[in-house]
Amino acid sequence: FPLIHCMLAYHDDDVLLGWSIGVHQSLHLPTLTYLCPCCLSLQPAAPSPPTSPPPAAPLPPFDVPKHFVCPLSREIMTDPVMTTNGQTYERAFIEKWFQHHSTDPLLNTTVMKVVFPNRALNEAITDFNAQYATLKVTQQSVEDKELAVQVWMEETQSALMRKATAVQKVQESVQQVQESVQQIKLSVESLSDRLTDCDRSLISTIADLEGVRDAATQAQQVVLREKQDIVESSELLEYYVAVQS
Numbered sequence: 001f002p003l004i005h006c007m008l009a010y011h012d013d014d015v016l017l018g019w020s021i022g023v024h025q026s027l028h029l030p031t032l033t034y035l036c037p038c039c040l041s042l043q044p045a046a047p048s049p050p051t052s053p054p055p056a057a058p059l060p061p062f063d064v065p066k067h068f069v070c071p072l073s074r075e076i077m078t079d080p081v082m083t084t085n086g087q088t089y090e091r092a093f094i095e096k097w098f099q100h101h102s103t104d105p106l107l108n109t110t111v112m113k114v115v116f117p118n119r120a121l122n123e124a125i126t127d128f129n130a131q132y133a134t135l136k137v138t139q140q141s142v143e144d145k146e147l148a149v150q151v152w153m154e155e156t157q158s159a160l161m162r163k164a165t166a167v168q169k170v171q172e173s174v175q176q177v178q179e180s181v182q183q184i185k186l187s188v189e190s191l192s193d194r195l196t197d198c199d200r201s202l203i204s205t206i207a208d209l210e211g212v213r214d215a216a217t218q219a220q221q222v223v224l225r226e227k228q229d230i231v232e233s234s235e236l237l238e239y240y241v242a243v244q245s
Contacts, residue, residue: 081115088118
């Protein structure tokens with residue numbers, strides 16, 4: 001940049017320091033022209049009508065310091081540069097802006113179309129990116145562990161559900177067996193009742209048969225007595241007949 005070379009040639013450290021910290025606005029163009037005739041080539045063009053900055057792009061998908069993000073790209077800067085009024089932008093975006101404008105995108109004030117590397121911010125962004133990369137790896141590891149735990153929980157839940165289903169089937173089978181045993185028990189009780197009735201009937205029949213046998217014995221005795229009587233009567237009759245003869 002001609003202005004930097006001229007200030008170094010004139011060994012004016014105060015002016016150079018003023019430019020580096022962004023207080024150069026106190027130096028108007030005649031002073032710069034007096035310090036460096038080459039600065040005549042840097043005389044700004046006529047002020048252009050106020051324009052608004054381009055529409056904002058989406059913010060980065062993670063939380064970062066606001067001053068790390070370019071106001072134009074809305075992304076973390078990789079090559080931050082500072083304009084003559086102290087604002088910092090991404091080099092590619094501010095240079096593209098200066099192709100059609102001579103104002104600052106944020107402040108809408110007329111500025112010179114020159115930029116200076118913001119090395120301190122660049123180093124801070126580099127450190128942040130390194131820390132974020134480590135954090136991202138750690139976060140990815142945590143997410144992997146959480147995913148593994150979630151998969152394990154789902155598999156465990158599925159296994160428990162299968163076991164619960166199996167236990168339920170066993171319980172249903174046991175209930176069916178219990179119902180079958182109850183039915184068999186009722187059948188045995190019914191059969192026992194029938195056997196009891198049969199026993200009673202058999203006892204009654206045996207008693208009846210014993211009564212019949214007793215009656216038959218008595219009848220036989222009666223017959224024997226009658227037969228004895230007949231025999232005796234026959235003998236007596238033969239005796240009378242013999243006597244009469």
